[in-house]
Amino acid sequence: MSSRAEILAAVRKNQPSSPAPLPDTQKFWHEVDDVYAQFNIILSGIGGKVLEIKNWEAGQEYLKEHFNGRIVSTLEGFEPLPESDPHALADVELCVLQAQFAVAENGAIWITNSALRQRAAAFIPQHLAVLLKKSDIVPTMHHAYARIGSADYDFGVFIAGPSKTADIEQSLVLGAHGPRTMTVLVLNE
Amino acid sequence: MTKTLAQHPDLADRFNRDENRVDWHDQTLWWVRQKRDRAAHTLETDWEALRQAASDIKDNVLANLADYLEQFERAAQANGAIVHWATDAAEHNRIVLGLLQSVGATRMIKSKSMLTEECDLNDFLAQNGIEVIDTDLGERIIQLAEEGPSHIVMPCIHKKKEEISDLFHEHLGTEAGNADPQYLTEAARGHLRDKFLTRKAALTGVNFAIAETGEFVVCTNEGNADMGAHLADIHIACMGMEKIIPQRAHLGVFLRLLARSATGQPITTYSSHFRRPAAGKALHIVIVDNGRSRQLGREEFRNSLKCIRCGACMNTCPVYRRSGGHSYHNAVGGPIGAILAPNLDMHQFADLPYASTLCGSCSNVCPVKINIHEQLYLWRQELTRSGHATQGKKAAMGLAAWVLSNPRIYRLAGKMGRWAMRNLPFSINNRFNPWYKQRELPAPPKASFREWYLKNRVK
Amino acid sequence: MKVGLFIPCYVDQFYPQVGIATLELLEKLGCEVGFPLQQTCCGQPMANSGFSHLSSGCDENFVQNFRDFDYIVGPSGSCVLHIKEHLHSQAAPAEADQMRLRVYELCEFLIDVLKVATLSARFPQRVGLHQSCHGQRGLFLSSMSERMEPGFSKPGQLLGMVQDLDLVELTRGDECCGFGGTFSVMEEAVSVKMGKDRLADHLKNQVEVITGADMSCLMHLEGILRRQNSPVKIKHIAEILNAN
Numbered sequence: 028m029s030s031r032a033e034i035l036a037a038v039r040k041n042q043p044s045s046p047a048p049l050p051d052t053q054k055f056w057h058e059v060d061d062v063y064a065q066f067n068i069i070l071s072g073i074g075g076k077v078l079e080i081k082n083w084e085a086g087q088e089y090l091k092e093h094f095n096g097r098i099v100s101t102l103e104g105f106e107p108l109p110e111s112d113p114h115a116l117a118d119v120e121l122c123v124l125q126a127q128f129a130v131a132e133n134g135a136i137w138i139t140n141s142a143l144r145q146r147a148a149a150f151i152p153q154h155l156a157v158l159l160k161k162s163d164i165v166p167t168m169h170h171a172y173a174r175i176g177s178a179d180y181d182f183g184v185f186i187a188g189p190s191k192t193a194d195i196e197q198s199l200v201l202g203a204h205g206p207r208t209m210t211v212l213v214l215n216e
Numbered sequence: 217m218t219k220t221l222a223q224h225p226d227l228a229d230r231f232n233r234d235e236n237r238v239d240w241h242d243q244t245l246w247w248v249r250q251k252r253d254r255a256a257h258t259l260e261t262d263w264e265a266l267r268q269a270a271s272d273i274k275d276n277v278l279a280n281l282a283d284y285l286e287q288f289e290r291a292a293q294a295n296g297a298i299v300h301w302a303t304d305a306a307e308h309n310r311i312v313l314g315l316l317q318s319v320g321a322t323r324m325i326k327s328k329s330m331l332t333e334e335c336d337l338n339d340f341l342a343q344n345g346i347e348v349i350d351t352d353l354g355e356r357i358i359q360l361a362e363e364g365p366s367h368i369v370m371p372c373i374h375k376k377k378e379e380i381s382d383l384f385h386e387h388l389g390t391e392a393g394n395a396d397p398q399y400l401t402e403a404a405r406g407h408l409r410d411k412f413l414t415r416k417a418a419l420t421g422v423n424f425a426i427a428e429t430g431e432f433v434v435c436t437n438e439g440n441a442d443m444g445a446h447l448a449d450i451h452i453a454c455m456g457m458e459k460i461i462p463q464r465a466h467l468g469v470f471l472r473l474l475a476r477s478a479t480g481q482p483i484t485t486y487s488s489h490f491r492r493p494a495a496g497k498a499l500h501i502v503i504v505d506n507g508r509s510r511q512l513g514r515e516e517f518r519n520s521l522k523c524i525r526c527g528a529c530m531n532t533c534p535v536y537r538r539s540g541g542h543s544y545h546n547a548v549g550g551p552i553g554a555i556l557a558p559n560l561d562m563h564q565f566a567d568l569p570y571a572s573t574l575c576g577s578c579s580n581v582c583p584v585k586i587n588i589h590e591q592l593y594l595w596r597q598e599l600t601r602s603g604h605a606t607q608g609k610k611a612a613m614g615l616a617a618w619v620l621s622n623p624r625i626y627r628l629a630g631k632m633g634r635w636a637m638r639n640l641p642f643s644i645n646n647r648f649n650p651w652y653k654q655r656e657l658p659a660p661p662k663a664s665f666r667e668w669y670l671k672n673r674v675k
Numbered sequence: 676m677k678v679g680l681f682i683p684c685y686v687d688q689f690y691p692q693v694g695i696a697t698l699e700l701l702e703k704l705g706c707e708v709g710f711p712l713q714q715t716c717c718g719q720p721m722a723n724s725g726f727s728h729l730s731s732g733c734d735e736n737f738v739q740n741f742r743d744f745d746y747i748v749g750p751s752g753s754c755v756l757h758i759k760e761h762l763h764s765q766a767a768p769a770e771a772d773q774m775r776l777r778v779y780e781l782c783e784f785l786i787d788v789l790k791v792a793t794l795s796a797r798f799p800q801r802v803g804l805h806q807s808c809h810g811q812r813g814l815f816l817s818s819m820s821e822r823m824e825p826g827f828s829k830p831g832q833l834l835g836m837v838q839d840l841d842l843v844e845l846t847r848g849d850e851c852c853g854f855g856g857t858f859s860v861m862e863e864a865v866s867v868k869m870g871k872d873r874l875a876d877h878l879k880n881q882v883e884v885i886t887g888a889d890m891s892c893l894m895h896l897e898g899i900l901r902r903q904n905s906p907v908k909i910k911h912i913a914e915i916l917n918a919n
């Protein structure tokens with residue numbers, strides 16, 4: 028018997044026969060008065076930076092002023108993020124991406140491979156900046172997954188703030204392996 | 217990690233010889249527990265209902281596990297992943313080795329996976345000529361120190377920064393005596409970035425595997441799982457088979473609970489959903505049983521398979537905080553380790569269900585509502601039933617039971633110099649009066665309550 | 676209302692004054708209290724050591740002793756919890772099942788059944804309350820710091836009725852003291868360390884008396900205090916509620 032068959036047979040034999048219905052999660056769907064305010068507070072609290080911008084030009088200006096070195100982006104105004112070998116991103120100082128939406132309760136933004144172009148793009152640069160439309164903030168993770176629905180992505184990720192670690196005596200250090208900072212530019216349209 | 221034959225009481229005793237260190241360990245973990253409390257409070261009344269929902273989902277998973285595993289496999293294969301099945305640790309290790317050899321990899325980077333600790337993968341691969349670099353900072357530290365993790369979320373929580381500084385000085389060439397966590401983390405970042413950029417094979421764990429979509433989710437704060445997986449040509453993801461959840465939408469429940477319970481964060485920095493391999497790359501998923509199907513068949517203990525490895529039960533455990541993770545001599549320590557380990561080896565881990573006062577704090581923090589302290593009690597019964605209690609203990613318990621179920625003998629015994637003073641059932645182990653080592657026993661009163669009652673109340 | 680006084684074995688042997696205080700307090704509050712003379716132990720020591728199959732003798736004895744009472748009340752949360760969760764009888768199974776519902780820890784009996792709102796007790800001291808885990812997390816005598824629930828404490832409520840008593844707030848309000856029955860000797864090092872830490876919290880808050888609803892935890896804490904020659908006293912909550 029293959030291991031697969033052996034395992035499945037053992038599981039079938041041993042799993043309980045109780046019906047165990049799945050719970051209804053509708054009761055967790057609370058609305059929030061000001062999702063942007065909550066998002067801002069939470070993301071700032073976990074080391075992210077939130078900045079409201081009037082338009083994308085203002086965002087570009089801000090980033091060019093605050094970051095030196097190689098900047099790549101899927102958005103206009105910067106060196107286009109290359110689609111080839113991810114190792115070629117090793118020297119990127121800042122990567123600028125567009126978030127699909129964000130979650131107020133935990134400060135996370137959601138982005139999938141189509142908006143990433145290159146999976147490593149969100150992880151390998153020294154700094155990460157994300158453009159987010161103010162109308163694209165949902166209150167909770169339940170809303171988030173409802174919004175994702177059955178979307179057909181290859182890879183998707185929630186990112187909440189800069190890469191961090193507290194492995195040394197629980198002292199928080201930002202910039203473990205990934206970006207040292209995360210800036211979310213919120214576009215009020 | 218190396219398995220020792222020493223038992224929890226001895227290892228805990230050793231840990232307690234340095235009381236300042238125990239205090240430091242206790243306070244560090246209590247601080248994490250407090251962060252968890254604050255995070256849970258942000259969800260107020262929803263918190264307890266969310267725990268219930270998570271528990272219900274996991275009940276559903278356990279009742280339908282075989283179907284969900286098959287569904288997951290079908291979906292994952294349709295996504296272009298290759299699925300492997302391992303009945304035990306040895307098969308798991310052989311599969312991983314085979315995959316590495318098939319692409320000619322002799323070096324691999326690995327992000328945190330408690331399953332690979334359980335399977336002793338690192339040792340096995342090293343014996344077979346594969347260099348493994350752990351990339352989670354805490355894991356890298358203990359790897360350099362040649363130790364096992366002492367905590368499932370914070371693997372090197374037992375290490376002081378000065379010790380880490382010494383290790384890094386020796387292995388990474390950092391300044392001697394510089395123990396600034398920022399500085400040390402920066403050094404590790406540089407050291408590991410080089411590994412990420414040069415390794416062709418990456419292994420990650422799995423936090424959740426979605427039956428409906430065939431995708432799996434890996435949660436990290438450091439971004440090491442992603443750095444590894446996206447830069448390598450082959451990504452091997454290893455999962456215990458209980459990691460399945462039915463639908464993508466259920467992640468809403470689990471991701472709300474996981475990081476809040478673990479570290480008090482609203483969510484981990486990265487929650488990466490791997491669905492299809494990137495163009496030109498390979499994605500392998502290894503589904504591991506290693507005793508899980510057996511545990512599933514133990515009615516009293518199957519709930520332990522609901523665990524999402526948040527570590528909250530360890531942080532809250534007053535025994536864990538004062539005995540250290542290594543005192544559990546198993547990859548997974550603390551309360552959850554103590555109910556998982558006997559399933560793997562009742563003889564070796566017969567001590568662990570006793571490493572608890574049954575205070576119940578673990579069950580209260582557990583985000584999936586595992587009745588951990590009740591299972592500790594039940595494991596004690598099971599161990600006795602299956603012949604894992606010592607002869608001395610059996611004899612002492614038999615005697616205690618006989619005395620305590622015979623009122624006249626009990627009273628006689630009590631009278632005879634307060635029999636209980638020396639032989640109360642809580643001194644049944646064969647050591648020489650451990651109670652007295654650091655404690656007095658109560659001053660024996662002249663009369664028992666019953667004697668007083670007879671004299672004063674019964675006419 | 677006929678109340679059967681359940682005095683666990685170690686209270687009977689070591690702490691007769693706790694039994695006396697419990698008896699007097701219940702009588703003061705108007706209960707007709709009987710003390711069945713053939714009682715011994717709840718069987719918990721065996722059960723918690725993995726020998727629950729050996730506790731049937733204790734169980735039968737318990738059922739025989741307490742069958743004639745409306746309520747069974749004991750000054751020890753841990754023993755009461757054990758009876759509530761594990762009392763079984765071969766001879767009278769239905770009776771044992773019924774009995775499990777009638778057994779109460781003293782504080783919960785005063786609050787939930789007698790609905791006590793005032794007490795005549797006076798105790799002019801600074802008091803720290805030790806929340807014993809089995810009473811707290813098992814019998815729900817108090818809200819638990821792990822749970823997101825409204826705060827309450829039945830022992831705290833009762834102590835609040837005692838004149839001139841100064842109840843202190845602890846830093847870790849509900850951490851285990853490390854007694855744990857056989858744990859206290861099998862895991863001596865951790866047990867004592869837990870006890871010392873619990874005491875340090877009380878001492879830091881300058882308590883004069885440490886109290887609680889479970890004498891077994893208090894016995895452990897007292898053992899450490901006495902070894903350290905501390906002036907801090909241990910009193911079971913019944914002794915305080917009965918003080919004047």
Ligand code: SF4
Nearest residue numbers: 523524526527529582
């Ligand atoms: S048993 Fe519960 S609290 Fe402990 S690690 Fe698992 S999920 Fe977390």
